[in-house]
Structures are given as structure tokens and as C-alpha cells.
Amino acid sequence: MPLSQDPMRYYRxxxxxxxxxxxxxxxxxGFISSGTYGRVYKARSKEGDGRIHAIKKFKPDKEGDVIxxxxxxxxxxxxxxxxxxxxxxxxxxxxxxxxxxxxxxxxFEYAEHDFLQVxxxxxxxxxxxxSAPVLKSLSYQLLNGLLYLHDAHIIHRDLKPANIxxxxxxxxxxxxxxxxxxTYQPLQPLFAGDKVVVTIWYRAPELLLGAKHYNxxxxxxxxxxxxxxxxxxRPIFKGEEAKLDSKKNVPFQKDQFLxxxxxxxxxxxxxxxxxxxxxxxxxxxxLDRNDNKLYSWCSKTNFAHGHEFxxxxxAYDPDKRLTARDALRHKWFQEDPKxxxx
Amino acid sequence: MATDYWASSHxxxxxxxxxxxxxxxxxxxxxxxxxxxxxxxxxxFANLISxxxxxxxxxxxxxxxxxxxxxxxxxKNAYCETDPFIVIAACCYVAAKAExxxxxxxxxxxxxxxxxxxxxxxxxxxxxDNSKLAEMEFYLVDDLECDLIAFHxxxxxxxxxGREGSSVSHDTEAGELGAxxxxxxxxxxxxxxxxxxxxxxxxxxxxxINDTYRSDLCLIYPPHLIAIAAIxxxxxxxxxxxxxxxxxxxWQYTPFLALKFKPS
Ligand SMILES: Nc1ncnc2c1ncn2[C@@H]1O[C@H](COP(=O)(O)OP(=O)(O)O)[C@@H](O)[C@H]1O
Ligand SMILES: [Mg+2]
Numbered sequence: 176m177p178l179s180q181d182p183m184r185y186y187r188x189x190x191x192x193x194x195x196x197x198x199x200x201x202x203x204x205g206f207i208s209s210g211t212y213g214r215v216y217k218a219r220s221k222e223g224d225g226r227i228h229a230i231k232k233f234k235p236d237k238e239g240d241v242i243x244x245x246x247x248x249x250x251x252x253x254x255x256x257x258x259x260x261x262x263x264x265x266x267x268x269x270x271x272x273x274x275x276x277x278x279x280x281x282x283f284e285y286a287e288h289d290f291l292q293v294x295x296x297x298x299x300x301x302x303x304x305x306s307a308p309v310l311k312s313l314s315y316q317l318l319n320g321l322l323y324l325h326d327a328h329i330i331h332r333d334l335k336p337a338n339i340x341x342x343x344x345x346x347x348x349x350x351x352x353x354x355x356x357x358t359y360q361p362l363q364p365l366f367a368g369d370k371v372v373v374t375i376w377y378r379a380p381e382l383l384l385g386a387k388h389y390n391x392x393x394x395x396x397x398x399x400x401x402x403x404x405x406x407x408x409r410p411i412f413k414g415e416e417a418k419l420d421s422k423k424n425v426p427f428q429k430d431q432f433l434x435x436x437x438x439x440x441x442x443x444x445x446x447x448x449x450x451x452x453x454x455x456x457x458x459x460x461x462l463d464r465n466d467n468k469l470y471s472w473c474s475k476t477n478f479a480h481g482h483e484f485x486x487x488x489x490a491y492d493p494d495k496r497l498t499a500r501d502a503l504r505h506k507w508f509q510e511d512p513k514x515x516x517x
Numbered sequence: 518m519a520t521d522y523w524a525s526s527h528x529x530x531x532x533x534x535x536x537x538x539x540x541x542x543x544x545x546x547x548x549x550x551x552x553x554x555x556x557x558x559x560x561x562f563a564n565l566i567s568x569x570x571x572x573x574x575x576x577x578x579x580x581x582x583x584x585x586x587x588x589x590x591x592x593k594n595a596y597c598e599t600d601p602f603i604v605i606a607a608c609c610y611v612a613a614k615a616e617x618x619x620x621x622x623x624x625x626x627x628x629x630x631x632x633x634x635x636x637x638x639x640x641x642x643x644x645x646d647n648s649k650l651a652e653m654e655f656y657l658v659d660d661l662e663c664d665l666i667a668f669h670x671x672x673x674x675x676x677x678x679g680r681e682g683s684s685v686s687h688d689t690e691a692g693e694l695g696a697x698x699x700x701x702x703x704x705x706x707x708x709x710x711x712x713x714x715x716x717x718x719x720x721x722x723x724x725x726i727n728d729t730y731r732s733d734l735c736l737i738y739p740p741h742l743i744a745i746a747a748i749x750x751x752x753x754x755x756x757x758x759x760x761x762x763x764x765x766x767x768w769q770y771t772p773f774l775a776l777k778f779k780p781s
Contacts, residue, residue: 180642182600183653189598190656244651246622247658252614255658256665259526274659327521360672362576362618 188197189212195494197280199271201230210248212353217285227285228270242277250277250353257329265320267340267350283288286340286348290401294336304477305405311514314402315503316347321398322499324349325391328359333370334397336404364388370423373397375416375431380442381493383428383435392493399488406478411438427458438501439489440467447492481507522739526664531589533736544595546610556732561732562587562601565638569609572628573620577727583612584730585667590660593734602633602640607653615665622647670726673744677712678719712748720759722751
């Protein structure tokens with residue numbers, strides 16, 4: 176192509192020469208996971224102390240067999256933009272971003288395990304529950320990271336065991352900001368951007384009922400689910416997801432809602448006045464009524480000490496749900512058995 | 518971050534002194550007779566971003582973010598070695614995403630081609646292929662060092678004037694007006710002591726802020742300072758606000774009178 180046709184050619188070749196390549200800086204050691212947006216690799220830095228990193232490579236877009244530029248996904252833009260601004264011990268740290276050959280590589284500090292693996296390890300290998308002090312420590316650190324995000328006006332919107340990491344020293348790190356959003360003065364309401372947020376088992380009732388407005392408290396519901404899962408080693412509300420219909424309408428997630436009211440009982444207007452304004456309210460009314468059985472769920476899980484805490488994170492009314500700040504001050508963390516470091 | 522300017526990438530990596538900004542134009546200066554032409558180019562491109570942004574129904578804040586991206590890009594590059602038109606389109610495309618109000622790449626290409634090809638600009642070479650714009654986006658994000666969240670004076674203006682709805686008392690900006698200071702009594706963000714500007718004066722302050730993006734101010738000063746300066750200018754230029762200040766007994770007005778500003 177003649178220069179007059181592509182005046183940016185000179186610029187690009189200059190940049191291409193300056194830009195370090197991933198393989199100049201890192202030795203790829205192996206493959207960790209493959210997700211919706213791409214793959215995660217384990218890699219060793221070639222510089223300095225040879226530290227281990229996790230490199231998340233966003234899937235490049237393809238047209239047929241040829242990789243082309245089709246525009247960076249909203250999810251990648253979010254994850255990159257938010258990670259560049261934040262820094263906290265309990266949030267996975269982004270070391271650098273390398274843009275190379277139409278692909279984006281995000282280099283993160285390495286965390287040995289995620290919560291999913293910890294849960295699996297206890298249920299399958301050790302066949303014993305996570306001890307109360309460790310469980311409290313994990314929960315506390317998780318809340319500490321979440322408070323940081325919330326104070327920075329970030330809603331995570333995809334908290335679940337696979338997105339919560341833990342280092343070999345037992346430090347909890349919140350990861351995967353691919354669905355996270357700044358909530359400070361949004362130009363359009365949050366629901367307008369993403370029709371579906373939060374993996375179904377961890378999705379708050381107001382989202383299941385089609386709320387058009389929601390806030391940080393959706394993360395606290397997910398935290399409740401994660402803490403319960405750490406206690407019982409299985410998802411507390413394990414519903415079947417109803418698929419989007421052909422017009423991409425989001426159906427009422429009946430089974431998921433049933434799983435919730437199975438344990439927490441049917442939401443009452445007196446505890447959640449806003450419930451009657453929810454778009455799916457009538458669908459919910461049609462479900463069989465149920466009483467709250469959270470205490471007996473906790474007892475049989477050997478988790479009676481966590482009942483008060485769970486009850487408050489599982490408040491149906493988002494405005495009454497425990498906040499991250501209040502959760503950190505909850506007496507559960509002060510009572511015996513006290514949290515330890517792992 | 519979203520609340521803490523002093524911890525932001527904006528403050529840490531993208532505030533420069535005038536000498537550095539001048540240095541960034543060194544190559545371009547070789548091609549102009551008068552250095553002022555470079556400033557005119559800055560105005561010209563800012564106007565163009567604003568026009569394209571409006572065609573794409575982008576909100577003012579997203580347009581401002583696009584302009585900030587453009588200026589940051591040219592802190593590392595020269596006009597004469599690049600094609601500012603495709604850079605402009607890419608800035609709008611990325612800013613819309615960064616501000617969570619995305620526009621489709623196809624729309625950006627179509628609107629950019631239409632706008633740039635009209636008689637005023639006569640640029641007929643803008644690529645019709647989406648992938649060219651996406652390619653530019655890729656390089657742009659790299660040159661922006663992936664710092665895609667920018668702070669703007671609009672926020673301070675609205676916060677000071679108590680126009681941020683009910684969130685004001687809880688969500689005051691840290692790093693702006695002493696928010697983030699947790700101890701002791703405070704008046705900021707309480708709704709008390711808020712600045713009362715007439716609707717039209719507020720509008721004027723808003724427009725003054727819009728105009729600041731035609732210069733390098735967003736690379737030099739923190740946004741809250743720009744907001745304060747815009748409010749100050751409004752107090753001077755806005756007729757009826759100016760009059761009411763003059764007549765207010767309790768107001769120590771002498772310094773203002775001494776300045777004798779006149780709207781041009
Ligand atoms: N920093 C990290 N260190 C170690 N493993 C990681 C790290 N980040 C992600 N992983 C692993 O990769 C998986 C997918 O990463 P994630 O960021 O959640 O991407 P996705 O958007 O594909 O879900 C995680 O569940 C975790 O097991
Ligand atoms: Mg994930």
C-alpha cells in the first residue's frame with residue numbers, strides 16, 4: 176500500500192520495533208485455564224528474580240482463519256482500565272499489559288489457587304471441612320478486598336469461587352474484573368450495559384427478579400454464597416439456569432429462585448417493601464411458599480456460629496443487606512474461634 | 518480511584534509541565550512558521566472530536582475523555598508523523614467504551630468518513646474497513662499505557678453546586694476539596710455551604726469547561742482546579758451573577774471590582 180493510502184504505516188513500524196514481546200520478557204511454563212474471554216498461562220519472568228506470573232491472553236478475533244482486528248471487547252477495556260487504577264493487598268495486582276500481534280496480554284501477580292480448588296481439595300482429597308479459623312480468615316480478607324473496591328465505586332458483579340484467588344502464603348486476592356464496573360455517576364444505568372450479570376448461583380434475588388437498578392449489595396449477596404460454600408463445600412443455591420430465548424430476552428430464573436426460597440423462605444413485603452415493584456414479582460408469587468430454614472441449614476453444616484452473619488448478608492432487601500464495611504466489623508470475626516492466617 | 522484523584526493514573530502519569538508539552542511538539546514546530554499555528558491545530562482537532570462525538574451521540578464527558586486521550590497520544594507522537602483523523606476516530610471509539618456508553622465500530626467508521634469527507638475538511642482517504650480503525654485502537658491503547666480513566670472538571674462543578682442528586686453527601690470526591698479527610702467537622706458535601714449558581718451561570722461554567730479542552734490545560738492542571746477557575750470566570754462574566762455579587766453587602770467584593778473584568 177502506498178504511503179498516501181496508509182499514513183500510519185511509519186508510526187506502526189516504529190511502535191512495533193519498540194514494543195517488547197511477551198516471550199522476550201517471560202517464559203511460558205504452562206496453561207492454567209481457558210475461559211470465556213481467553214486463556215490464562217503460568218509464566219516466569221526472565222528479568223530480575225524470575226518471579227512467577229499469570230498471563231491472561233484475550234482471545235484474538237478471527238475472520239475465518241485469519242486473525243484480524245475487530246475492536247477490543249468491552250470486557251477487556253474494563254478489566255484493563257480498572258486494574259490500572261487500583262492497588263490493594265486483597266485484589267490481584269496487574270503488573271503490566273502487553274499488546275502484541277492483535278492480542279492483549281495482561282500480566283498478573285501469581286496466586287497459587289482459587290477458592291474453587293480449595294473447596295474441591297477439602298471435599299474430594301481431604302474429605303473434611305475447612306476449619307472455622309481458616310474460613311473466617313478467608314472471609315475477612317475477601318471482604319477487605321471488596322471494601323476497597325466498593326470504596327473506589329467499583330462493583331465486581333462476578334464474585335464466585337473461581338474468581339477469588341489465594342496465594343501460597345494464604346493471602347486472598349479478588350480477581351477477574353471482566354464484569355466489574357465503575358458506578359460513580361454512570362452515563363447510563365448499569366442494567367443498560369449488561370443484561371445479565373453474576374453467575375447464576377451467586378446472583379442476588381433483586382437481579383433474579385429483573386431489577387432495573389441495583390448496587391454494591393449484589394456483591395454482598397455473592398459473598399454470602401461464597402462463605403456458605405466454604406462452609407459446606409458445595410454451592411448453597413445450586414439452581415438450573417433458564418436459557419435466554421431466541422430474542423435474547425432474559426427469562427425468569429425460576430429454579431434458581433426456588434433454590435433460594437428453599438432455604439431462606441419466601442420474601443415478605445414487610446422485610447423487603449420494594450419486592451412488589453420488581454418486574455418478576457408476579458412470577459415469584461406463583462411459587463409455593465416456604466419458610467426460612469437458614470438456621471437448620473447452618474446447624475447441619477456445623478456452621479451455627481456463622482448463622483447471624485449469613486442471615487444478614489442474605490437479607491432480601493438490598494438496602495438492609497450487610498455492607499462490606501459493616502461485615503468486617505461483624506461480631507462473627509471477633510468471636511471464638513478467631514480467624515487465623517492459613 | 519474513581520474517587521481519589523491523587524491515587525489515579527491521571528495524576529500519577531499524565532500531568533506535565535509546560536516545557537515537556539512544548540518538547541512534545543518539537544518535530545511539528547519545524548513545519549510551521551509561527552508556533553501559534555500548533556495551538557490552532559489543537560483547537561481544530563478538539564472541535565473535530567467534539568463534532569464526531571456529537572454525531573455518535575456521545576455524552577459530553579465521553580467527548581472530553583476522547584479529547585484527553587488525543588492530547589495524551591500527541592505527548593508521545595507528532596502530528597506530522599501520524600494521521601490525526603484516524604487517531605480522532607479511535608479516541609472517540611475507545612472513550613465511548615471507557616465511559617461505559619459504547620458505540621458500534623461500524624457507526625464510528627461511517628460517521629467519521631462522512632464528517633471528514635465534507636467540504637470543510639476534504640479528507641476522502643479515511644478507511645472504510647472496520648479493521649483499520651480497530652488496528653488504530655490497539656496502538657492507541659498501547660500509547661495510552663492502558664490508562665483509560667480520566668477525571669474531568671464537570672464533576673467538581675456539579676458537586677460544588679450540589680447538582681449530583683442525593684449522592685452528594687456520601688460520594689464527595691476525595692482529592693477534591695478536602696474530601697477523604699475523615700475526621701472533624703466538614704461542610705463540603707453536606708449540602709450546607711454549597712455554591713448557589715443560577716441555572717444560566719452554571720451553564721456558562723459548563724461551557725467554559727468545554728472550552729478548556731481546546732487547549733493543553735487538561736495535561737497541566739488537576740481537573741478540580743480547572744473547575745474552580747471556570748467558576749471564577751463565571752462569577753466575573755455572567756452578567757446577573759456579577760451584578761448580584763456587586764450589590765451583596767456581606768460580600769467582600771473589592772478585589773473583584775479592582776479587576777474590572779469585561780466580557781469581550
Ligand atoms: N493471577 C492469577 N494467578 C493464578 N491463577 C489465575 C490468576 N488469574 C486467573 N487465574 C486462573 O485462571 C482462571 C480464569 O481467570 P479469570 O481472570 O477468572 O478469567 P475469565 O474471565 O476467563 O473467567 C481463574 O479461575 C484462575 O483459576
Ligand atoms: Mg473468571
